[in-house]
Amino acid sequence: MDFRLGERSELFRKEVTEFLDEVLTPEVLERCHRTGVNxxxxxxxxxxxxxxxxxxxPVEHGGQGRDPIEVLAYSEETQxxxxxxxxxxTTMMVASVINQVGTExxxxxxLPRAFRADVVIALGFTEPxxxxxxxxxxxxxxxxxAGWRITGSKMFTTNAHIADYVFMLARTDPDVPKHQGLTTFLLPLDQEGVEVNAVHTISGERTNVTFYNDVYVDDAWRIGEVNGGWRVMSVAFASEHSASFSGxxxxxxxxxxxxxxxxxxEDGAAKTADSAVAERMGRTVTELEVSRLLARRGAWYKATGARELHSRGPMSKLFxxxxxxxxxDATLQLIGPDALRAWGDPTTLEGGTIEHMVRHAKGTTIYAGTSEIQRNIIAQHALGLPRG
Ligand SMILES: Cc1cc2nc3c(=O)[nH]c(=O)nc-3n(C[C@H](O)[C@H](O)[C@H](O)COP(=O)(O)OP(=O)(O)OC[C@H]3O[C@@H](n4cnc5c(N)ncnc54)[C@H](O)[C@@H]3O)c2cc1C
Incomplete structure (x- = not known):
């Protein structure tokens, strides 16, 4: 058994870090911090x-055909x-759905616009x-x-204010069991009847609430079968199973x-000499190692197509x-008020990272499936318990 990621992915990780050193300029980071737009x-x-x-x-579909372990190295370093x-x-996730179930x-x-990075697609699943x-x-x-009229609202439609389309789940038949009456659409956002209002979150991320008032969408923008939206969603979420925040x-x-x-x-020694600091570091680095191992195991399950991904992937996200x-929270408590100075303050610690992480971490247990939902899925798939 080899727990390392292999030479190929480690070489690729090095290439990714060098790329990030070059392109993540202070201007880019400043823009993201100031706007809250990722x-x-x-x-x-x-x-x-x-x-x-x-x-x-796959290479034949315009990709690089890299295995999930290499993809993980990329996502760990970008995070x-x-x-x-x-x-x-989000754009490439929807492009992948279209590639699999969309019309010619x-x-x-x-797809050509997605590959040129000149289209942005937001996700419109959550509602108030x-x-x-x-x-x-x-x-x-x-x-x-020849089309459809959309009426309703979506909550947390992140990036809708800069996006060209929202990939939306809508109810097309209210008289059948809920999973059977849904259809997915790719709705152009720049049109009458669409309203996008900012929602600023504690984590600093700007998201949106979006309203749709009798908005017309041609049937050509329906993705998948009428009332087949839940099947399309399972294609969309197939890649979400082993999300990790180890980065x-x-x-x-x-x-x-x-x-x-x-x-x-005060005695001139570095803070690393403090037993409380060393203890916290030891704990944090151990937990980081467990997170990395869970993420790597998820990537390995994905690469081998193993069924265990359904229970082990959520463990990675949850943990x-x-x-x-x-x-x-513990790091903030240990450092004290100095760590509360935020990005932008010239006296901030480590570019405001600790203060930002205290806020930012709150959202991570909510999006991509809350902790409670992850625990339900784990109980269901790992222990065979009934659906929660
Ligand atoms: C910053 C941010 C960005 C986001 N971006 C997007 C986006 O781009 N597109 C999008 O569609 N959504 C987005 N979301 C929404 C996110 O996916 C939802 O917030 C999440 O799915 C939880 O839904 P909810 O907020 O309606 O909470 P609810 O589902 O109402 O849950 C409330 C509480 O009840 C618990 N709960 C709910 N059901 C169960 C159950 N069956 N068993 C046990 N406990 C349960 C939850 O765990 C939670 O603690 C974003 C959210 C945030 C915070």
Missing amino acids: HDPAFSQAVREKGWLALGW RRNAPVYGIS AQKAEI ENGSDAAAAATRAVRDG EQARLLDAFTAWARTTTR STERLQTQA
Whole structure:
């Protein structure tokens, strides 16, 4: 048994870190911090030039055919550096869905633009009254001639204010069991009846609430079968099973370590000599190692197509995000008020990373499936318990 990631992925990781050193300029990071938007057109173009928009896609579909272990190395390093990849990831996720279940016309319209990084697609699943239970979507799509009329609202439609389309789940038949009456659409956002309002979150991320008032969408923008939306969603979420936030843990630990090495106590010794600091570091680095192993095992299950991915993938997301929250809170408590000085303050510690992580970590146990939902899935798939 070999727990290492292999030479190929480690070489690729090195290439990714060198790329990030070059393109994550202070200007790019400043823009992302100031706006709370985890998308940057200049950064996306640089990723496109490397051919990394579709790392894991098969070569014959325009990707690089990299295995899940290499894709994991990329996501660990981009997370570690807080690179603005969210817009790319939602866009490429929807592009992948279209590639698998879309019409030839949809592929011709969307895929070349996705590969040029000149289209942004937001996700419109969550609603004000339905989040974890996305299948309870109440936004209606009603037939109107050659198209549909959409009416309803979506909550947390991140990037909708800069996106060209929203990939939306809408109810097309209210009279059948909830999973059977849903259809997915790719709705152009720049049109009458669409309203996008900012929602600023504690984590600093700007997201949106979006309203759709009798918005017309041609049937050509329906993705998949009428009332087949839940099957399309399972294609969309297939890649979400082994999400990990180990890269975020590494970012926090990098900042904590840098602080401890460069800050001195009253006796002149470095903070690393403090037993409380050393104890916290030992704990954090151990938990980071467990997160990395869970993520790597998830990637390995993915590469081998093993069924265990359904239970082990959620363990990776659950463990890495819950530990991240505890670590951020504990680090703040240990350093004290100095760590509360935020990004932008000239006296801030480590670029405000610790203060930012305390806030940012809160959202990680909510999006991509809350901790409670992950625990239910684990109980169901790992122990064979009934659906929670
Ligand atoms: C910063 C941010 C960005 C986001 N971006 C997007 C986006 O781009 N697109 C998008 O569609 N969504 C997005 N989301 C939404 C996110 O996916 C939802 O917030 C999440 O799915 C939870 O849904 P909810 O907020 O409606 O909470 P609810 O589902 O109402 O849950 C409330 C509480 O009840 C618990 N709960 C719910 N059901 C169960 C159950 N069956 N068993 C046990 N406990 C349960 C939950 O765990 C939670 O603690 C984003 C959220 C945030 C915070």
